[in-house]
Amino acid sequence: MTDTDINGIDSYKKWMELQKEPLTSLAGTIAENISRVNKDIHAFISVEKDTLEKRAGRIEAKNKKGRLWGVPVATKDNICVKGELTTCASRILEGFRPPYSATVVEKLEEEGALIVARANMDEFAFGSSCETSCYGVTRNPCDTSRIPGGSSGGSAAAVAAGQVVAALGSDTGGSIRQPAALCGVVGLKPTYGRVSRYGLIAFASSLDQIGPLTRNVADSALMLEVISGHDKMDSTSVERPVPKYTDSLAKDIKGLTIGIPKEYFTSGIDDDVNERVHAAIDVIKRLGAKTIDISLPHTKYAVSCYYIIAPAEASSNLARYDGVHYGYRTKKADNLIDMYTFSRNEGFGEEAKRRILLGTYSLSSGYYEAYYLKAQKVRTRITEDFNKAFAVCDAILTPTSPTTAFKIGEKTDDPLKMYLSDIFTIPANLAGIPAISVPCGKGNGGLPVGVQFMAKPFAEETLFRVAHAYERGK
Amino acid sequence: MADNINNRGLITEDVVKHVASLSRLSLDADNVARFQRQLAHILEYIVQLDEVDIKGVPPTSHVLSSMKDVFREDELKPSLMPDEALSNAPERQGDFFKVPRVI
Numbered sequence: 001m002t003d004t005d006i007n008g009i010d011s012y013k014k015w016m017e018l019q020k021e022p023l024t025s026l027a028g029t030i031a032e033n034i035s036r037v038n039k040d041i042h043a044f045i046s047v048e049k050d051t052l053e054k055r056a057g058r059i060e061a062k063n064k065k066g067r068l069w070g071v072p073v074a075t076k077d078n079i080c081v082k083g084e085l086t087t088c089a090s091r092i093l094e095g096f097r098p099p100y101s102a103t104v105v106e107k108l109e110e111e112g113a114l115i116v117a118r119a120n121m122d123e124f125a126f127g128s129s130c131e132t133s134c135y136g137v138t139r140n141p142c143d144t145s146r147i148p149g150g151s152s153g154g155s156a157a158a159v160a161a162g163q164v165v166a167a168l169g170s171d172t173g174g175s176i177r178q179p180a181a182l183c184g185v186v187g188l189k190p191t192y193g194r195v196s197r198y199g200l201i202a203f204a205s206s207l208d209q210i211g212p213l214t215r216n217v218a219d220s221a222l223m224l225e226v227i228s229g230h231d232k233m234d235s236t237s238v239e240r241p242v243p244k245y246t247d248s249l250a251k252d253i254k255g256l257t258i259g260i261p262k263e264y265f266t267s268g269i270d271d272d273v274n275e276r277v278h279a280a281i282d283v284i285k286r287l288g289a290k291t292i293d294i295s296l297p298h299t300k301y302a303v304s305c306y307y308i309i310a311p312a313e314a315s316s317n318l319a320r321y322d323g324v325h326y327g328y329r330t331k332k333a334d335n336l337i338d339m340y341t342f343s344r345n346e347g348f349g350e351e352a353k354r355r356i357l358l359g360t361y362s363l364s365s366g367y368y369e370a371y372y373l374k375a376q377k378v379r380t381r382i383t384e385d386f387n388k389a390f391a392v393c394d395a396i397l398t399p400t401s402p403t404t405a406f407k408i409g410e411k412t413d414d415p416l417k418m419y420l421s422d423i424f425t426i427p428a429n430l431a432g433i434p435a436i437s438v439p440c441g442k443g444n445g446g447l448p449v450g451v452q453f454m455a456k457p458f459a460e461e462t463l464f465r466v467a468h469a470y471e472r473g474k
Numbered sequence: 475m476a477d478n479i480n481n482r483g484l485i486t487e488d489v490v491k492h493v494a495s496l497s498r499l500s501l502d503a504d505n506v507a508r509f510q511r512q513l514a515h516i517l518e519y520i521v522q523l524d525e526v527d528i529k530g531v532p533p534t535s536h537v538l539s540s541m542k543d544v545f546r547e548d549e550l551k552p553s554l555m556p557d558e559a560l561s562n563a564p565e566r567q568g569d570f571f572k573v574p575r576v577i
Contacts, residue, residue, distance in 0.1 A: 095562070096562055097561070097562065099554055099558035099559065099561055099562075100554070100558075192537050192538060193537075193538050193541070206534075206535065206536060206537065232546070235544035236536070236538070236541070236544075238538065238541070298526065300522070301522060301523060301525075301526055303519075304519060304520040304522055304523050305523065307516065307520060308520060308523070315497060319497070319498075322498065323564060323573075324564075324571050324573055325562065325563060325571055326562035326563070326564075327562070327564075328564075329564035329565070333574055334574055334575070335574050335575055335576065335577060336573055336574055336575065336576045337498075337576075338574075339573060339574050340498045341498045341499065341500045342500075344497075344498050344499055345499055345500055345501075348499070353499055353501075353509070354509060354512060354513070356497050356499065357490065357493050357494060357497065357499070357509055357513060358513055358516065360493045360496050360497040361485065361489070361493045361513070364493065364496060370478060370479050371479060371520075373533055374479070374523055374524075374526075374528065375523060376533030376534050376535060377526075377528035377531040377532070377533050377534075378523055378526050378528065379533070379534040380528075380531050380532055380533065380534045381526060381528070381531060383534060383537065415512055415515075415516060416515055416516050416519055419516070430534075430537075431537065432537030432538065457537075457538075
């Protein structure tokens with residue numbers, strides 16, 4: 001796996017064939033490699049060699065050559081894998097082994113993928129740095145004194161470090177795209193409703209989406225093909241056929257119009273990020289696309305809007321963690337209410353508590369209209385901005401993150417500062433549109449920079465077309 | 475205007491304690507003070523939402539406006555068996571989740 005010839009799914013499959021080893025024994029090697037690299041980066045909360053070998057045995061026994069046969073794919077610790085620890089990196093789900101797998105996991109297994117569970121994350125996906133995990137931080141493989149981004153920090157780091165070939169993460173405000181940018185891999189958030197959320201432990205139900213983190217755009221397209229589709233177990237998943245996304249890779253981008261929104265290029269972006277993203281714009285032009293200046297006037301309200309809506313939905317989704325049905329239960333209570341309160345006090349980390357408090361506050365009587373209802377209306381305005389923009393352009397290009405990877409501990413004292421690092425990724429979640437981050441070079445200190453492309457709902461084919469052309473042409 | 479964030483006033487420690495009890499969290503004095511400061515700081519930033527013209531704008535609760543009530547026929551279908559549903563119970567008695575007394 002550290003073989004430098006492996007740079008994606010295809011090359012991994014070729015490498016597998018050359019090994020002439022049964023999958024079960026390869027799985028052992030993969031587990032050993034993961035454990036070794038994990039000592040430096042802690043991308044996985046735990047690595048269970050025999051679990052992986054058993055999985056490999058089941059794949060071999062099926063003898064069906066799926067599109068991801070034998071390919072190690074990591075899953076974020078908030079995606080249910082039946083019978084395996086799935087804990088959202090939170091003490092309150094300590095010991096939880098789901099009685100069912102997420103639909104996306106079943107789809108991956110259908111194609112023969114070797115699931116590697118427990119990629120580390122911010123607790124309940126609350127974070128942009130992977131620092132709120134109750135199991136400790138994940139380190140950026142490009143510089144282990146720095147964060148990998150979050151909340152899918154483990155997924156991004158595992159792909160970047162070659163522990164796995166691909167990973168699934170979840171994205172509510174940028175949690176796939178931002179760590180992808182900071183670790184130098186490709187990260188995609190599909191259109192809301194494109195991928196089933198059944199088995200994704202919910203953070204904010206109107207914003208969450210599962211998506212792939214991969215070494216290249218072609219792999220992202222293949223992964224999306226595999227995991228997409230209507231699911232009767234998720235009533236927010238859409239009944240739309242799944243296109244063959246890999247077909248969109250062949251097309252060039254001559255004649256496409258790419259919008260450059262001025263609000264995403266204001267002060268507050270580091271110079272090295274700005275420089276790399278502008279270089280990406282030059283490549284896009286060289287490849288024959290037209291660029292136009294556009295405006296998304298409500299961009300500056302996106303973080304505020306999100307930090308009302310997302311915590312509100314989270315406070316509701318996290319009400320189920322009460323020590324009754326699963327996870328952590330306090331030993332100190334002798335009555336029911338104390339059991340709820342102490343279990344939640346002892347089980348939730350600080351960021352989780354902060355978001356529950358903020359969310360409950362903005363939904364409570366006397367505050368609901370001023371906060372939550374207002375934020376929902378601002379959300380409509382933000383969506384309208386995108387609708388107007390997509391009438392004149394095929395895709396939008398922006399930086400993914402205002403900075404490269406910051407140091408571990410740098411932003412933990414100031415929650416608001418941490419929230420503002422999601423400023424460019426949040427709007428796509430609010431509007432439900434698809435967005436992809438693609439590596440666009442290195443900034444100061446050799447740290448990865450990502451460029452983000454956004455498209456209108458269900459236009460992932462356009463995203464892949466543009467991203468792939470850029471990846472080849474840069 | 476009655477539903478301006480600004481008119482709601484600063485989030486006080488009493489409000490934090492009230493909200494904590496609503497969400498079944500109990501915070502000691504240090505935590506109340508700290509959360510009050512942090513939430514006040516965040517809400518100071520969020521007050522900018524008052525600037526947005528939202529007259530006549532419908533709220534978005536679901537981004538896919540084409541999706542309405544998603545129902546199925548009320549037919550019995552396979553579901554989680556009791557043993558599966560109880561498999562993670564901190565305490566179990568028969569087919570029940572066992573909890574401390576209510577009072």
